[in-house]
Amino acid sequence: MKVALIGNGSIAKIVTQFCAEQRDRYNVVGALGLSKDKASVGPHAVVYTFEEFLAFAPDLVVECAGHSAVAAYAVPLIERGIDQIIVSTGSLADVDLFNAIQAAMRKTQAKVKLPAGALPGIDALSSAKLAGLTRVTLRSAKPPEAWKGTPAEGLHNLQAIRAPLVIFSGSAREAAMMYPKNANVAATAALAGIGFQGTKVELIADPRLACNTHHIEAAGKFGSMALTINANPSPYNPKTSHIAALSIMRLLENETSGIII
Template identity: 40%
Template sequence: MTKKVGLIGYGGIARDAVEALQKSAANIQLVGALCEPGRTADARAALPGIKIVESLSDLLALGPEVVAEVASQSALALFGPDILTRGTDLLVISIGALAEPKLLASLKAAGHRGKSRILLPAGAIGGVDAIAAMRLGGLHAVRYRSRKPPAAWRGTPAEKVADLDKLTSPTVLYRGTAGEAALLYPQNANVAATLGLAGLGLDATQVELVADPQAPGNVHEIEVEGSAGRFAIQLQGKPSRTNPKTSALAALSVARALINLESAIVI
């Protein structure tokens, strides 16, 4: 059965996810994409063949069964509650925004009112399925380490902690909770918030941010211990070709989550 999907945003993740959906055999009908007022021409160029609208009411008038937010934390805050209240499911990729307890509570309340659901794909990382399953049997620890080359930490509070130009060995920039890390380092907020929400919560998930001159790129290391077992993964994400600042895997995880909504086998 065809699933009707609306998008918010037309940047790197939107374009890569649309490309992956179009290459797949999935029965997904992209009914339209919402851009900021006055940006229709840019959005049309980025997402050829997809109807572009400039208001949420115009997007919802196209009848999406699910809206995928692939835009920004502010777009999620602006449109998320209305989408859910009106009974439309909402897939969220700007998961870092959910580290803000007020926004999380308002989205949950809106979903309750509208009998709609908030869908969170794994984004740039893996192992989220095992963490969420292990939680049901007793989860003891979730540790996340983000290792990136020093230059990747420019423009963050890391600049006050270390002289990024002079580092010769791995240096811990931050050690603390996922909740605090997400607010201090918005670049790492999505992964920290995803792990927190899947497992022990944002305050009990441990986060370490490391500048490593030898890091081959953006490396995610996740260690998990629970009653059902333990695991550790290391995932080296490649940047998206569309937007080098974003993760190629995150867009694919959006496409996968949407395909699972219409597929006979959900995996």
């Protein structure tokens, strides 16, 4: 399978390593990057225009770049009938982009595949949805410094936080729009479960934490669930949970395996 990457960072590096270990199944044919991405994370070439990227003729594109990349390339890929994995799921909180993706998909057979990312229980949540969910809540806690460069920095003195502090409480849509780099998990929970408005999110700065912690609770006809993940950071990017890259590898496994799980 010919895999092309959008992005040239920590997730791209881990996915590239995985594909190299499974050469008989995956061939990373190239990556699309920004001009700052001078060196490739693997033996493949990095290009800087969408036209050059399309020349790689991939079977599957893996977006591991950010919201701007989804906004720029998701629809054009669908229009060309190319399947894609989108890890920057928070981008789909943008109603216009989401509707454009849906509209484009009505015209081609191309699929958009969303990995669980850093969130546990996405399989259970999306199954439970089919019988009806009444409540989904997500609490995402990170060390205070992880909230630098977000609206929380303007509201609180992050360095002075000595006890867990709720820095945001609202819908998954608001979380994904206000905290685009930190709330992909909120969007993934929303897309798997009861949507962006119905999913309630709390974002927390917790000085006791050394890693990112996500706690998801759901209730409905299926029963109830409560799951917590203490997610270690990527060895290449402290802001990204290592399991986000692993969840892409799981989708790649399912692309080429006889048994899908």
